[in-house]
Structures are given as C-alpha cells and as structure tokens.
Amino acid sequence: MEKAEFQTLLRFFKVLADESRLKILGILANRECSVEELAAIVKLKEPTVSHHLGKLKELNLVNMRPDGNTHLYRLNSEALQNFSKEIFTPDNMASLVEDVEGEAWESKVLKNFFEDVSEAGCDRVLRLKEIPASRKKRQVILKWLANQFEIGINYPELQVNEIIKRHHPDCATLRRELIASKLMRRENGVYWRLETSIKRPVLSE
Template identity: 35%
Template sequence: MDTVKLERVAILFKALADPARLRILGCLAERPYAGHELATQLSLTPPTISHHMRKLTDAGLVTSTAEAQSRIYTLRADKLRELASTTEPAPESEDTEEARTLRAFFDGERLKQIPAQRKKRVIVLRHLLMRFASDRDYREQEVNDILKAANEDYATLRRELVDYGFMTRDKGIYRVATELPARGATVAQEVGNEAAWFEELLANATRRAISGLP
C-alpha cells in the first residue's frame, strides 16, 4: 500500500475507531436516518450525533442531505466495499524476519519467552497488539488477561506496549494507538519500517469494524 493509500485508510480507520460511530453505521446499513432519529435510537444527544456525523461524512462513509428541518444521513456502501477491498491481507512470505521470529518465539497462541533482542521483541509486541480491538477502551485487568493468555510476564508486555507507543494509557484506561508515535533515532532503529506494521494494524482493525456491521 503506497503512502497516499495508507493515509486514506488511516483517516477511515480513525472514523471507524469509535463504538458510537460503528453503532451509527449499523443503523445506516439498514436505511437512511435523520439526525434526530439516530439520537433517539442510540440514546445520544443531538450535538453528539452531529459530531460523529461530521467525522463519518469527512471520511466519505456517509452522505448528508437537507430535508425540511432535518438532515438525512445515508451510508455509502460502495466506500465500505472499497475499504474492505483495500485492506485485504497480502500473502505473507514464510521467510521474512518477522515470520522467522514468530515461529521461533510462539507455540500456537503462547509466547514461549520474551525476546531479549529489542528488534525481535518489537515484532512480538506488534503481533500481540493484534489481539486487541482498536475501537474500544480496556481496563488494566482486561489488558493483563489478554496478555497473560500469551505469557505469564504480562506486566512486562503491557509496559512495553505502552513504552513503544503501540498502546496509550490514560487514567488506567488503555487503547490501541491510532497514530504512529514520534521516535528517537535509537528506537527508530529497533522498530524498523513502521509504515508496514501500521498498515497491517489499520487493515486488521478496519476489516474487524466492517465485519461487525449488519
């Protein structure tokens, strides 16, 4: 995926990375809705609906037309189909450094040990990140439970996910990062080509969001 397409998918991903907006799209998948209908249907305030509709309209996922005193919102199913096509996973080579690292350190879903080498550790962290949905918040205990299913040293894995900027933490609430973090020279060497893994993250999250719609 080239840079322009990656930026486009990132915009769409941010529009989808919100539970309320996914619920809105679920409604619009059934039929067009007026803003006040969505507010009633989803128990949200009209200003909140307006905020979310601006995001979805700017992303090109929804069209808006004026009708009497209301605005009617319609899902652009063609854009969702295009997005699903854009994010189809590419065939993975069996002999990439990432594939070799994952084979060496994972036994099925279990992480046999946390790699000491930083570059390999980053590959493992990115792989574990795919176990988290990008459109929801996680309490610390939930993060621990997901990581503990991979390895008993969940505290180290959780800390590293945050330290590398793969997840954000605010007042005990964790989320998958939706933007590439700024990197110093040393860390940039450890993480390598971030565009590639971020593309995969966006693609996986977008496919998950689309598949959750009616």
C-alpha cells in the first residue's frame, strides 16, 4: 500500500472511531439534514455537530448544499463506495503488514550473521560471520553494507575495501556483489552508492 493510501486509511478509521459521527452518517444515509436537525436527533449541541461534520467533510464523506439561510447535509455514497473499491481491498489490507514482516525478517538475518566485536570505549564494530549462501539473505547483508556508504560521495577502491574489511575480510567478493545488486556503481576505479529506495535494516542490540 502506498504511503498516501495508508494515511487516508488511517484518517478514515480515526474519523469513524466515534459513535456520534457514525450515527450522523447513518442519519445522512437516509435523508438530508441541517445541523439543527442533527443536533436534536443525536442530542448534541450544534457546534459539536458542526465539528463532527467538518471531520466527515475532510474525507469527503458528506455533501452539503445551501437551502435558503441554512445548509443541508447528506451522505456522499459515491465517496464511500470509492473507499471500498480502492482502499478496502484484500491486497491493500494484506500489504499493511508487508513492511513490518519484511523488516522483522531482515533484522533476524542481520542478528544471525553479524557479531559485535567492539572493544570497551571504542566505536561499535559488527563483523560478518560468513557471506550467506542464500541469495535472499545475502541481499539483506548487502543492503546493510551499502548503508555504510554515504549517498553523493565518491569512494576510491582502496577506501571501499577498507570500509568492507571492517566487517568481513573478503572485500573483493562483497564489492562485486554490491555492484551486481545495483546497490553501488563503479567507473574508472571510483565507486558510489546508488540513490535507491532501500530501507536501512536495523540490527537489534
């Protein structure tokens, strides 16, 4: 699910997580009402009803039309149907946990393949125990390694080797893997990290 869709879904549930707003929508699904009428039906003050209507209007769930000196409100059934068709789909619901599950799995891989070899009073040093044979697990390691390089900085090969060797002695293999995985590029002995949309896997303490 795209971030914008997720935020819309979150707003939808927040707006409807209120008994009075749900009652107002139910009333407006049957007929048009003014703020005064709604206040009498749901037994709320008119400013409170106006506040609830404002929240519903933010999601385009109610329509308003002028009628003389007053305003009449009605449920926007088309907007509600669009929510159902575009947001409340099985695929979108399933995608809500994809990132969470993916990040949890990546963290587990990192925890299994790295060990902390830091010495007291020194910066934290994480050593890669071995290069995973599994391509999927290796990709997690490569993502982590790529994040040890800053975007927009050119690195000579010697410096790339030094950075990789802090974590594993086989810098040649890992350097080639970073290039093959399109996490870094190389030209004339100069390396740089690509501006990909990868997330930074978190290695648990």
